[in-house]
Every structure is written in structure tokens, then in C-alpha cells.
Amino acid sequence: MLKDLFQKKRKYATIPSEKTKREIPEGLMNKCGKCGQIQFSKELEKNLKVCSSCGHHFMLNPYERIQMTLDDGRIFEYDSEMISENPLEFPGYEDKLVKMMEKTGLKEAIVTGEGTIGGFPVVFGVMSFEFFGGSMGGVVGEKIVRAIETAIQKKYPLVLFSTSGGARMQESLLALMQMAKTSAALSRFHEKGGLYISVLTDPTYGGVSASFATLGDLILAEPGANIGFAGKRVIEQTIRQKLPENFQTSEFNLQHGHIDMVVHRKDMRSMLTKLIDMHTVKGGVANG
Amino acid sequence: MANELPFEQPLSELRAKIDELKKFGTEKKIDFTDEIARLEERYTRLEEEIYSDIKVHQKIQIVKTPGRPTTLDYISTVFTEFVELHGDRLFGDDLAIVGGLAKLNGMPVTVIGHQKGKDTKDNIARNFGMPHPEGFRKALRLMQQADKFRRPIITFIDVPGAYPGAAAEERGQSEAIARNLREMAGFGVPVICLVIGEGGSGGALALGVGNRVLMLEHSIYSVISPEGAASILFKDSTKAPLAAEAMKITAQDIKELGLIDDIVPEPRGGAHRNLEQQAEAIRSCLWKHLQELLPLTKEELREDRYHKFRSFGKFALYQPV
Numbered sequence: 070m071l072k073d074l075f076q077k078k079r080k081y082a083t084i085p086s087e088k089t090k091r092e093i094p095e096g097l098m099n100k101c102g103k104c105g106q107i108q109f110s111k112e113l114e115k116n117l118k119v120c121s122s123c124g125h126h127f128m129l130n131p132y133e134r135i136q137m138t139l140d141d142g143r144i145f146e147y148d149s150e151m152i153s154e155n156p157l158e159f160p161g162y163e164d165k166l167v168k169m170m171e172k173t174g175l176k177e178a179i180v181t182g183e184g185t186i187g188g189f190p191v192v193f194g195v196m197s198f199e200f201f202g203g204s205m206g207g208v209v210g211e212k213i214v215r216a217i218e219t220a221i222q223k224k225y226p227l228v229l230f231s232t233s234g235g236a237r238m239q240e241s242l243l244a245l246m247q248m249a250k251t252s253a254a255l256s257r258f259h260e261k262g263g264l265y266i267s268v269l270t271d272p273t274y275g276g277v278s279a280s281f282a283t284l285g286d287l288i289l290a291e292p293g294a295n296i297g298f299a300g301k302r303v304i305e306q307t308i309r310q311k312l313p314e315n316f317q318t319s320e321f322n323l324q325h326g327h328i329d330m331v332v333h334r335k336d337m338r339s340m341l342t343k344l345i346d347m348h349t350v351k352g353g354v355a356n357g
Numbered sequence: 358m359a360n361e362l363p364f365e366q367p368l369s370e371l372r373a374k375i376d377e378l379k380k381f382g383t384e385k386k387i388d389f390t391d392e393i394a395r396l397e398e399r400y401t402r403l404e405e406e407i408y409s410d411i412k413v414h415q416k417i418q419i420v421k422t423p424g425r426p427t428t429l430d431y432i433s434t435v436f437t438e439f440v441e442l443h444g445d446r447l448f449g450d451d452l453a454i455v456g457g458l459a460k461l462n463g464m465p466v467t468v469i470g471h472q473k474g475k476d477t478k479d480n481i482a483r484n485f486g487m488p489h490p491e492g493f494r495k496a497l498r499l500m501q502q503a504d505k506f507r508r509p510i511i512t513f514i515d516v517p518g519a520y521p522g523a524a525a526e527e528r529g530q531s532e533a534i535a536r537n538l539r540e541m542a543g544f545g546v547p548v549i550c551l552v553i554g555e556g557g558s559g560g561a562l563a564l565g566v567g568n569r570v571l572m573l574e575h576s577i578y579s580v581i582s583p584e585g586a587a588s589i590l591f592k593d594s595t596k597a598p599l600a601a602e603a604m605k606i607t608a609q610d611i612k613e614l615g616l617i618d619d620i621v622p623e624p625r626g627g628a629h630r631n632l633e634q635q636a637e638a639i640r641s642c643l644w645k646h647l648q649e650l651l652p653l654t655k656e657e658l659r660e661d662r663y664h665k666f667r668s669f670g671k672f673a674l675y676q677p678v
Binding site: 150151152153154156157159160176206207208210211214236237238240241242243244245246247248249250252253254255256257259260275276278279280281282283284296297298299300303304307308310312316317325326327 | 519520521522523525526527528529530531532534535536538539540541542543558559562565566578579580581586589590603604605606611614616662663666667669670671672673674675
């Protein structure tokens, strides 16, 4: 073929870059996904898993989040035994669920329960991105709705830390309906005057960002988190343009009026305490 | 056959053969009556075969056919005295969603729907029926108005998905959809939603929180487009038919899952074959469900909607082995 004549031949070998060569075995050291800085895991943990060099907030698992956020790191967990079914008999779904459970030690992509923050009782929920990309299926939806219903009943504020790629495809329309289900529950909570603080963490997208995550009375985000409806790659393919570096970051969302504030991890607990305190009337939290 | 779809090709081929034979017989003055009768019989059988079991990928062809009736087609045939209302009062008027006042069998209602274009120019103006946040916010404004004036709300769903663009993100696509979901749950008037073509994910659901959710016979409703699902699950967007099958996106499958209340039959071959007949079927189905909802109080309507969506979703309890 004629065009073969013009094809560029690679006449050089590919040498792994300095960055990739600095890969360190897991455990002792950790590499920042953003700036490549290597730090001792212990140091990183002391620093609340925030990079000492660039301030990148590492992803947390639910128990790390609970440790950092709730008083004494204690949670009274709700519905801890709830697991997903395969309602559509979607090929490979069960196997993948088992793999996710083994990988994360969790049973689903969210942990809910109650605890206290700065002495204030709260209903608390935290999602796991590691578990199935934090996708929302029947269990995530149900656990959130039950948490909201408990918050209504106990007149506690609701604090949810979100991270998700969206609705879980393997549950198809049943997963989509979880958006309506959680939002309907929040409609009731809202009507009763309940306080809902939504904290967006990296990344929060799709069916989760387009339902309960953006319905907070107050919406906080961790620095540098990616938050949006459609993923960056999909948007770039649609509009055939390169998007700016800061597109969909927390700071971008703040600038466009979608969130109330960007809060550094080390200040999160005190900010939540302060906000809940300001919604407390005559010894109880405003609700009902 | 006009607007023929790929899966209908065997039919039109056979029809062409019959016509040819008829013509040939007339020209040559030969009597082919028996042969023609036999072919006609075969045609009827083939037609029965093809249309009695329309597969999901064929349904996708039907809902994407350019002649498929859109929201405005149904507004002008199902309702009378339509008055279109514009704008979200915040940013602009998104033509990918239309809405306004109309009468259903003489009763004033608010009707809203996604609107795809009729031709290329119209499609560009309407962004191929993919709304920006201002579209969802226009819909919300009209629904809130309906709630205030105690008018039933009827929505038509037909959208590939909410528009995945930079401007849509800047203006809060997520929040616009989420707010509609929350607010729709709280309305004190009957809300009936009908999927007329493609029910594409969050952009569809943003008009879909109703006391009744109905689907046209060949319409589809899914969490992600079959192409999108295939490229994520199988890393291959050409496996879309496989993904479509697995996701159970047809009206019949979704009815079985208990997520919709009713299926509105379509004329043989799809709604585009006979708009009048389709409009009639839609009107009577909407009316039937509206009659059931009208006696309910504000509070009962809200409760009804809450319990409906509250019940969606499957889960189990972990049993250690």
C-alpha cells in the first residue's frame, strides 16, 4: 500500500521515564499520584493522607474517613450486613461483587451509621470508591434512604461523604431509580427542616452527583477533588476540545457557584462541628 | 415501504416480488392468482413473525428512526389548545425541552417533554434533544407552576441523555437534575410520565418522577446508552447489542421488573406508522391513569409517589458460609 511508504517507523526504543522507575513496593513508602513525591506511609498517615509536598488529598477508605471525622473514630454502623443481589442476572456481576468484597473488606460501596462530631450526634455516611467505583446500586440507595429516615426520626443532622463514578450499570434501571429514591427521601428530610451537609470527595460523578450529593443544604468539597456530571473524557469527545487543567475540580466548582466551600482535610472536622453548632437551636439541632 | 428499518427489509423484498409478479401477470396476461395468493400468505406469516417478537436492537432502530413522533407531535394530537411557555428565568430557553399549558379531554394540564429535532437545522437548534441545565430548570419552573395552580403534570421522555458538554457542567448539570428529582417527589398534583422513545439515564429521570410511569411499547429506558455500557463493560462499543440485552431496557422487561405501571401499545411497526392511532392510545391511557389519581389529596399523591420510588431496588442480607 502506498500509505505504508509514508508511515513513520519508530527507530528508537522506549525507556521508562524517571517517574515510573521510582515505583516503590507497597507498604513502607507511598508515591503521590499528583506530584510523584515519595513519602513514608507513616508520615503520610500522620498527615491525614495529604501529600506533604503538593497538598494532594489521597483517596480514603470509609474507615479512615470515620477515624478522621467522628469523635474517637467511632461509628454505630447501620445495615452492615446488607449486600447486593443480581436482580437482572447480569453476566459476571456476582463474581465481581465477591472480588470487590475481598479487595476492600467492605460489603458494599457505602458505610452508614451514627456517631458524634464535636459532641453533636449525627447520622453519617461515607462511600468507598475502591468498591466498584463507588457505584450506586440497590444497596447504596437503600442504605442512604434508611439513614435519611433515621435522621428524620432521631432529628439528627445528616453528613454524607460522597465519592462515586455514578449509577451501577449491572443493575441498570434499578440503579437509575436509586437517584429518585434517595432524592425523594431528601425531599422529606428537607421538608422537616433537617440539616444535610454533603461533602464531595475525589471523584464524584454521574448518578451520585446528579442526586443526593448535590442536594445538601451545605455542600463542602475537599481540595482538588474532581466533581461533575459527565466525565472529562466524554466531554472532550463530545465538544472535540481540550478542557482546561482545572476543569471540574473543587476550585472550579466553587468558582461556578456549585459548592459552598473547599475545606482542607485537616480542617474538615472543626468545620463540620462549627456548621452543626450554628444550626443548633435551644440545645437541639434544627430538625422537625 | 416508507421509513423502512433494516429488520423490515425481508418484508419489503417480498412485497416487491409480489408487485413484480402482479405487474408481469398483467403485462403478459398470465394468471398468477394462485402464486400471488400463496406469496401474500407468506407475507402475512413473515409480518407476524417479524413484528410479534421485536428484539431489543430492533427496538433501538425504531426509537431512533428519524420519523419517530416527538413530544411536539403528541402535544398537537393528544391535547388541544397548547400554549408553549419559554425560559428558565435564570439563563435562557433550552429548546431541547418544550413545555406549556394544554387541555387533555378539556382539562387544563401542564405538559413538558424532551424535544428532538425534525431535521438537521431543527436538531442543531434543539441540540439533538440533549438538554443543558436551563432545560431542566425550565421544566422545574413549569412543574412548580402546575403545582401552584393545581394542574396535573404530564411529561414525555425522549432523550439520549443530558448533554455532556463543558457549558452544561459550568452551569451545574448535576444540580439541575438532582433538584428536579427532589422537587418532583414533593408535588401535590398528579404526575404522569410517559417514555415515548429513548429514556436516557439521568436526563430522562429528571422528568420521570411520577405517580405513574408509562412506556410506549417499543420505547427503551436505561441507565447508560448500550454503546456506553459496551465500551465500559466489554471495552468494545460494537458489543452494544449484547449490552442492551443484558441491561433489560425494553418496556416489557422494565414492566416485569416492576418499575413502570403500564405499556401503551404502538401501531404495528412502531408509532411512526400511524400517529393518529398512537395519539389516541396515549390519550386514553393518560386519561385512565389521571382518573385514578384525581380523587387523591395532595398528601396522598406525595405519599403514593414516595412509596413507589422507595420500593425500587433489590438487596439481601449477608449469610456467612
